[in-house]
Amino acid sequence: MRTLIAGVGYSNLRDLSLGPILTIQLAAMDWPVNIEVDDLSFGPIAVVQRFQTQAEPYQRVILFSAVSRGHAPGTVTTYLWEHKLPPPEEIQARIGEAVTGVVGLDNLLIIGEHFGIWPEAVIVIEVEPTDEGEDGWGAGFSPAVAKAVDDVLATVRRVALGRDDPVGRLTEVA
Amino acid sequence: MCFKNLPIEFDENGKAYLKAGVANPYDYKSTSLADNEDKIRELLARNGHIKDVDFDPVTRVAGALAFHSVVDLKERKVLSTNSMATLFRGYEVILKGRDPRDAAFISSRACGVCGGVHSATAAMAMEMAFPVRPPPLGIVIRNMLLSMEFLYDHPLHLFLLAGPDYSEAIIKQTNPEIWERAQRTPAPGANAHNYGTIGAIMTDLNPLTGGLYLEALHMTRVAREAYVVIGAKYPHPETIIPGGMMTTVSLTVMNEYFVRLQKFFDYSRKVVAIWDDIVDFFYDVDSRYRQVGARPANMIDVGIWDDPEAYDATYANANAWGERRWATPGAIVNGEVVTTKLQNLNIGIEEFVEHSYYEGWDGHRFKTDPSGAPLSPHHMWNKETKPRPTSQSWKERYTWATSPRWDRMAMEAECTARLWNTAAGGVFPHKRLIEPTGKSLRMTVPRAAMPESEIEWHIPADWNAFERNRGRAYCIPYTAMVAMDNWILAMDMLKKGQTQVHTPFEPPKSGVQIGVGYWGAGRGYLTHHAIIEDGALANYQILTPSTWNASPKDPWGTPGPYEEAVLNTPILETFSGPEDYKGIDILRTIRSFDPCMPCTTHIHVDGSPLCVTREVNTCACGVD
Numbered sequence: 078m079r080t081l082i083a084g085v086g087y088s089n090l091r092d093l094s095l096g097p098i099l100t101i102q103l104a105a106m107d108w109p110v111n112i113e114v115d116d117l118s119f120g121p122i123a124v125v126q127r128f129q130t131q132a133e134p135y136q137r138v139i140l141f142s143a144v145s146r147g148h149a150p151g152t153v154t155t156y157l158w159e160h161k162l163p164p165p166e167e168i169q170a171r172i173g174e175a176v177t178g179v180v181g182l183d184n185l186l187i188i189g190e191h192f193g194i195w196p197e198a199v200i201v202i203e204v205e206p207t208d209e210g211e212d213g214w215g216a217g218f219s220p221a222v223a224k225a226v227d228d229v230l231a232t233v234r235r236v237a238l239g240r241d242d243p244v245g246r247l248t249e250v251a
Numbered sequence: 252m253c254f255k256n257l258p259i260e261f262d263e264n265g266k267a268y269l270k271a272g273v274a275n276p277y278d279y280k281s282t283s284l285a286d287n288e289d290k291i292r293e294l295l296a297r298n299g300h301i302k303d304v305d306f307d308p309v310t311r312v313a314g315a316l317a318f319h320s321v322v323d324l325k326e327r328k329v330l331s332t333n334s335m336a337t338l339f340r341g342y343e344v345i346l347k348g349r350d351p352r353d354a355a356f357i358s359s360r361a362c363g364v365c366g367g368v369h370s371a372t373a374a375m376a377m378e379m380a381f382p383v384r385p386p387p388l389g390i391v392i393r394n395m396l397l398s399m400e401f402l403y404d405h406p407l408h409l410f411l412l413a414g415p416d417y418s419e420a421i422i423k424q425t426n427p428e429i430w431e432r433a434q435r436t437p438a439p440g441a442n443a444h445n446y447g448t449i450g451a452i453m454t455d456l457n458p459l460t461g462g463l464y465l466e467a468l469h470m471t472r473v474a475r476e477a478y479v480v481i482g483a484k485y486p487h488p489e490t491i492i493p494g495g496m497m498t499t500v501s502l503t504v505m506n507e508y509f510v511r512l513q514k515f516f517d518y519s520r521k522v523v524a525i526w527d528d529i530v531d532f533f534y535d536v537d538s539r540y541r542q543v544g545a546r547p548a549n550m551i552d553v554g555i556w557d558d559p560e561a562y563d564a565t566y567a568n569a570n571a572w573g574e575r576r577w578a579t580p581g582a583i584v585n586g587e588v589v590t591t592k593l594q595n596l597n598i599g600i601e602e603f604v605e606h607s608y609y610e611g612w613d614g615h616r617f618k619t620d621p622s623g624a625p626l627s628p629h630h631m632w633n634k635e636t637k638p639r640p641t642s643q644s645w646k647e648r649y650t651w652a653t654s655p656r657w658d659r660m661a662m663e664a665e666c667t668a669r670l671w672n673t674a675a676g677g678v679f680p681h682k683r684l685i686e687p688t689g690k691s692l693r694m695t696v697p698r699a700a701m702p703e704s705e706i707e708w709h710i711p712a713d714w715n716a717f718e719r720n721r722g723r724a725y726c727i728p729y730t731a732m733v734a735m736d737n738w739i740l741a742m743d744m745l746k747k748g749q750t751q752v753h754t755p756f757e758p759p760k761s762g763v764q765i766g767v768g769y770w771g772a773g774r775g776y777l778t779h780h781a782i783i784e785d786g787a788l789a790n791y792q793i794l795t796p797s798t799w800n801a802s803p804k805d806p807w808g809t810p811g812p813y814e815e816a817v818l819n820t821p822i823l824e825t826f827s828g829p830e831d832y833k834g835i836d837i838l839r840t841i842r843s844f845d846p847c848m849p850c851t852t853h854i855h856v857d858g859s860p861l862c863v864t865r866e867v868n869t870c871a872c873g874v875d
Contacts, residue, residue, distance in 0.1 A: 122471065126468075126472045165458070169458045172458075172459070172468075177312075178313065
């Protein structure tokens, strides 16, 4: 099964940079030939266009990112993308923000879905960031997210290497 | 004589000086906004048909813009307007104290679309300050790179951001009678774009599904691919540095660039025909559309695309090398080009903060520019950025944008000003593919799938929202022909073995040096003014097109371009009451400027707890 593992996020935003930073760590690990690791933080439209011109599509995509959802800081949540789209006005707004420079997990998922690039199996691993206000900028992670890093890496590996049911039991891990 | 309001005159050699006998030449008295605002509140309280209409945020623009208006829905006119940049952009603060060589890389982050033009403008400011003159191929390659940035940006504006306002999906809701007529109106430009009716164009302008929307997304990829061949990455290129470029230019690079550039030849023909048809159709339907977004044709542009033999990066020769650009610099007042000299543009600019979330400043460090011409204390070389968020008040302060003025007039930054200055400026030297006539600009677009053809943009009789979009469409062939001309020059240089793209330099380690970079974003004017002191940036001021356009009222109460254009906009939408009023005429006006309100900025010093965050509540409800 051709699989892509990919982080999403901006650089130098502490917890919110979890995607690009862990991509580097994951890329340095050994993987079977059918598993690729990449950073998809280069803009949703450019990602769509890359997927659209691939000779061989991915059969599974594993995305990870730090996203604020109101959980306890450091919470790792794993779920299957349900392939549901918001109303057209919101999709249009997401495309508008994407082409003018906004990068984020949600706009990548929505825009990718709208343009039909995702395979059936898209597994999302999110981490709840801590940083708010004055601590939110620069290098490094907050203690809560730093503590969750091993968990995220292990979850990505477990899901990617099939040591976990990649579909049915992906609920809250930690 | 180009100044009417500032007390600046010129001697017989063209040297500017302050008029004698004016005691405090740059003094002014502020006008209070309170009386007018009180009157508006009174009208609102007394009349049910007068409504506050807020767009917060204005969608389909880059970044965070809110717009407040008071509209008389019975008389169908706009009574009051306030443009609000709702986020703080603090690059001026970030860059202070930095190594000047960082400016090109840091300032690039001011925009997620046009990072390259900030890099170039910063590099040019440093080239003037250091000083260092790039080699000819470095200049030409920079022109080619940044042309591609515009060829990314123009389709994006025309079909993803502004275009949907003219689509079937929107027009059916806001003016169903126009949609009815569009379906039976033949499209005059069918030969170029293949749409039989105006209605068919409008259907393909539909967001998400329309063919023109999807094609524009595709064309952004074509431009991006050509861009990264030279810039290494988009939107923040790695190869623009003071002294030129740091990339290897080979025949392969030239070929990869050209095959993508060529795709814009037929696309140019198609896009101008589409926007000609859309604009002319609306004028035919109702001549009052000429008033939508109308304001006097007062514009400023510093030009772009340097002549490799003329650009020497000096302030002393800026008038000469500026007039050799592929886009002529200039100030346009009531439709007339009043100067094409970069130094005149520079000394006429002031920035005011009376209605913005900034403190003023007292200093007047540079009383003259390097040529000895007078400079205002409000000029960017004298300006200091002191953010001071306060509560919003239409009578006092309501935006993070400032009020730049040239000769104390509210000037518009517009890519159409490039066409206008070049057409009417009378100095354009590069006539291989582009020919100014004084009233128009003729472009010879080479053969691709379609045969070679001439495209001609005419200086419009009216200046409004529709002409902004039409001008933007013509900027695609214009930009493509500039890129083509520069590509030919680069090939000639390579053939002659002129492969140097960078001039080595040593940044100054002591003393005071100043510089200014003159360039443009896709939508128009861009300058960076820098002061270097003892090897570090002591002051850095970025003036973007949207700062001009989104400006609040100035100290004399004159509205900024968005505000003025919306004030002049008739309400032509079809609606039965406030509940189904959508504000399309106002939105068309605002979006015609292609607002770009770059990201908020948070300032962090690594390894220290220092962090500056500025927040402001954008909700206009209850503001007085």
